[in-house]
Amino acid sequence: MALKEKVATALLSDVGRMRNNNEDAVEQDGDLGLLVLADGMGGYNAGEIASGIATTTVLDVVRREWKDLKRGEVDPGSGYSAEALLLRKAVESAHQTIYQVAQSQPQCAGMGTTIVTCLMHDDRMSIAYVGDSRLYRFRDRKLEQITRDHSLLEELVARGHYTREDAQRLVRKNIVTRALGVEPDVTVDLIEDMVEVGDIVLIASDGLTDMVSDEKIGLTLAKLADNLDSAAEELIRLANEAGGKDNVSVVLARADASFARGRRWYERLMEWF
Numbered sequence: 001m002a003l004k005e006k007v008a009t010a011l012l013s014d015v016g017r018m019r020n021n022n023e024d025a026v027e028q029d030g031d032l033g034l035l036v037l038a039d040g041m042g043g044y045n046a047g048e049i050a051s052g053i054a055t056t057t058v059l060d061v062v063r064r065e066w067k068d069l070k071r072g073e074v075d076p077g078s079g080y081s082a083e084a085l086l087l088r089k090a091v092e093s094a095h096q097t098i099y100q101v102a103q104s105q106p107q108c109a110g111m112g113t114t115i116v117t118c119l120m121h122d123d124r125m126s127i128a129y130v131g132d133s134r135l136y137r138f139r140d141r142k143l144e145q146i147t148r149d150h151s152l153l154e155e156l157v158a159r160g161h162y163t164r165e166d167a168q169r170l171v172r173k174n175i176v177t178r179a180l181g182v183e184p185d186v187t188v189d190l191i192e193d194m195v196e197v198g199d200i201v202l203i204a205s206d207g208l209t210d211m212v213s214d215e216k217i218g219l220t221l222a223k224l225a226d227n228l229d230s231a232a233e234e235l236i237r238l239a240n241e242a243g244g245k246d247n248v249s250v251v252l253a254r255a256d257a258s259f260a261r262g263r264r265w266y267e268r269l270m271e272w273f
Contacts, residue, residue, distance in 0.1 A: 002031065003030070003031060003032070003033045003120070003259050004030030004031055004033075005257075006255070006256055006257040006258070006259045007030075007033055007120055007253050007254065007255055007256065007259060008228055008253070008254045008256055009028055009030060009035070009228065009251070009252060009253045009254075010228035010229045010231065010232045010250075010251075010252045011026045011027075011028055011035075011232070011249075011250070011251050011252075012026075012229075012232040012233065012236055012249065012250055013025070013026050013247065013248070013249035013250075014236045014239075014240065014244075014247065014248050014249070015247055016207055016239070016240060016244035016245065016246050016247050016248050017240055017243065017244030017245070018243075018244060018245045018246070019246065019247055021045060021048060022048065022247045023039065023040035023041065023042075023045075023047035023048045023050075023051055023113075023247055024037070024038065024039050024040065024051060024205050024207070024247040024248070024249040025037070025038045025040070025048075025051035025052050025054065025055040025249075026038075026055070026249050026250075026251050027055040027056070027058075027059055028251070029059055029062070029063065032062060032063070032066060032119070033119055033120030033121055033259070034058075034059065034062055034117070034118075034119050034120075035117065035118045035119075035120075035201070035203060035251050035253055036054070036055045036058050036059065036115070036116070036117045036118075036251075037055075037115070037116050037117075037133055037203045037204070037205060037249055037251050038050070038051035038052075038054040038055050038113045038114060038115045038116075038133070038180075039051060039113060039114045039131065039132075039133050039205040039206065039207075039247070039249070040052075040054075040111065040112070040113040041111065041112050041113065041114075041179065042102075042108065042110050042111030042112060046102075046107065046108045046109075046110070046111035047111055047112075047113065049101070049108055049111060050098050050102075050108075050111040050112055050113040050180065050181055051113045053094060053097050053098050053101065053113075054091075054094040054098065054113045054115050054180055055115075057090065057093055057094035057097055058087075058090040058091060058093075058094055058115070058117050061086075061089060061090035061093050061094075062086060062087070062090050062119070065086055065089075066086075069082050069083070069086055070082050071083065071121065071122075071261070072121075072122055072261065080126075080190055080192065081121075081124070081126055081192060083119050083121050083124075083126045084119075084126035084127075084128065084190045084192055085190075086119075087117055087119055087126055087127075087128035087190070088128050088188045088190055090117070090128070091115055091117060091128045091129075091130065091180070091188045092186070092188060094115065094180055095130075095180040095181060095186045095188075098111065098112065098113065098180050098181030099180075099181045099182075099183075099184065101181075102181050102182075110182075111181055112179035112180055112181040112182040113131070113179060113180050113181060114129075114130060114131025114132055114133040114150075114176065114179055114180070114205070115128075115129060115130050115131060115133065115180055116128075116129040116131075116133045116134065116135050116147065116203045117129070118135060118201060118203060118253070120195065120201075120253065120255075120259065121259070121261075122259070122260050122261050123194060123195050123196075123258055123259060123260040124192060124193065124194055124195060125192070125193055125195050125201065126190070126191075126192050127146065127147065127190065127191040127192070127193075128188050128189070128190055129147050129188070129189055129191075130150060130178050130179060130180055130186055130187075130188055130189070131149075131150050131176050131178055131179050131180075132149040132150060132151045132154075132174070132176050132206055133147075133203065133204065133205050133206065134146075134147050134149065134203070134204055134206075134209055135147045135191075135201065135202070135203050136201070136202040136203075136204070136214075136217070137193070137199055137200070137201055137202075138199065138200040138201075138202065138218065138221045138222075138225075139196065139198070139199050139200075141218070141222050142218070143202075143214055143217055143218035143221065145214070146191060146193065147189070147191065148189075149176075150176055150177050150178035150179075150189075151173070151174070151175060151176050151177060152175040152176075152177055153173055153175070154177075155177055173206070173210055174206065174210070195255050195259075196255065197255050197256070197257060197258060198254075198255065199254070199255045200221055200225060200228075200252060200253070200254045200255075201251075201252070201253045201254075202217070202221065202250065202251070202252055203250070203251040203252075204217075204235075204248075204249065204250050204251075205246070205247065205248060205249040205250075206246065207239055207244075207245070207246035207247050207248030207249065208235055208236070208239050208248045208249070208250060210245070210246065211238070211239040211242040211243060211244070211245065211246075211248070212235065212238045212239050212242060216238060217235065220234050220235055220238065225254070228252045228253075228254055231252060232250045232252055235248075235250050236248050236250065
């Protein structure tokens with residue numbers, strides 16, 4: 001079975017109720033198990049341009065280098081897989097392109113975008129992200145946020161200046177401390193974790209997470225776990241029902257079967273000695 005037959009997906013993006021255009025972008029490559037979401041920012045249509053560059057560049061870089069990738073190998077220096085390091089390279093490439101366009105095109109000055117990209121491989125997921133778009137895992141009817149927002153709120157909590165409860169009351173949610181294309185350089189965070197059969201991965205822009213509580217998101221996924229298209233539609237409906245103050249986008253992926261590649265020939269051979 002091909003990977004796309006083992007991992008079901010649903011992608012949906014909506015302009016919301018308050019915006020005139022959609023600056024979010026979502027993409028996937030089902031054959032590679034690659035998922036990408038970007039939430040653009042900037043004047044006029046610049047945010048839309050930034051998120052479009054981000055998603056397109058990540059797909060292009062991963063597709064171009066996939067056939068030569070030493071899949072499954074772990075870099076001894078960083079401890080990350082070749083797949084994770086490829087994602088970081090792809091996101092860094094997107095950042096450089098967005099930054100160059102923002103510097104050279106006056107109408108794009110100041111544009112940027114968040115990004116979350118996830119690669120499903122060998123019963124694992126590699127994640128590269130920048131900004132406050134999020135990746136969650138839904139397992140055993142429990143929703144867990146895997147990424148940590150690159151936001152002022154999270155920075156102040158991490159430094160002990162506020163409790164989370166106080167920060168949520170006193171600090172603006174949407175001030176990001178990291179984004180693609182804004183500064184000459186950017187730090188891309190990497191996360192790797194195992195994937196179990198039945199897991200649902202949710203990637204969402206803040207148009208969902210600012211409007212819908214984690215509790216409601218978890219209840220929705222529990223109710224509609226078997227129909228990802230309906231789950232995506234319901235999550236967006238809930239965000240719009242709560243006010244739809246921003247564009248809202250969701251990417252869902254459910255592991256329906258193991259997608260481990262299996263051991264290499266020399267690993268099997270060693271069992272004979």
